[in-house]
Amino acid sequence: MRMAELSERSGVPTATIKYYLREGLLRPGHRVTATQSTYGEEHLRRLRLVRALIQVGRMPVATAREVLGAIEDESIDHHARLGSAIRALPNDGALDAAFESGELDEETEAARRRADELFEELGWTFALASGAAEAAYRVLVGAIAGLARTGYPCELVDLLPYGRLADQLGVTDIDMVERYGDPYEQVEAAVALTVLYEPVLLSLRRLAEAEESNRRYSRGS
Structure with missing residues (x-):
């Protein structure tokens, strides 16, 4: 052509x-x-x-x-x-300098330990050991540290349900990528679906919260 x-x-x-x-x-x-x-x-x-x-x-x-x-x-x-x-997708790089220098504050260091405990409980060994998802790991640590600083729940028992759901989502994501037979199309799909499905997940979570709140607290409103 x-x-x-x-x-x-x-x-x-x-x-x-x-x-x-x-x-x-x-x-x-x-x-x-x-x-x-x-x-x-x-x-x-x-x-x-x-x-x-x-x-x-x-x-x-x-x-x-x-x-x-x-x-x-x-x-x-x-x-x-x-x-x-x-x-290579953009990530929040706010913690990069601190990780590289090794100068982590007390909350961030505790958050890193909590993230490692979560990975161990989920049986996730590859991503952490290989550095394959290092940027995402840093974002996770920053989020846990933020929860701790503001006094919201971030113990292992609080994080574990999210980790288990994420484990299932990982299977769903790769299953979807495998619908495409050509390796180039699979890489294209992996990028596009990672970016485009993140707002889907956020929206569904907020809608689910509204549904559950209605089930628990609504008086017919």
Whole structure:
């Protein structure tokens, strides 16, 4: 297909496609003349992945380029490819400097121990030991520390129900990703679903709280 058809089928403007080509995010097409090239289905799949990384995942172009390089690295398995894309998604980096320097305040240090206890209770060993989800771990520690500082429940018994629900969600997420047969589509889905389903989870939680409050406290209002 020519670039105009590639643009039409992908929904990506030709100017953006040319930009992705210049930045090395999209492989060059097959040259047919000095000024024209043709593109195949693999270019269409790559465009969808690039859009998922940059537009949905809000990755900088340089980060997307690194992720795409990891995806194409045949020396790593599919698990590592998925992980490289998810780890590159933006996270709250407020605790990064403290973790790197090792200067954690008392509440944060206690929160880290509590998070580790939670992982042990859930039987989660890979993410913590490998650093595969280090950014998410730091966000979790910061959230637990915030609960502790404000005096709200954050003991293991309080966190464990959330951890068990998250364990089930992890299975659901990967099951959904596996609906896509092509490895590139799976990485695209992992990025898009991670970003787009987080507001779904937040909204459903708030709706569920309203339902439960109504069950417990409503007098027919």
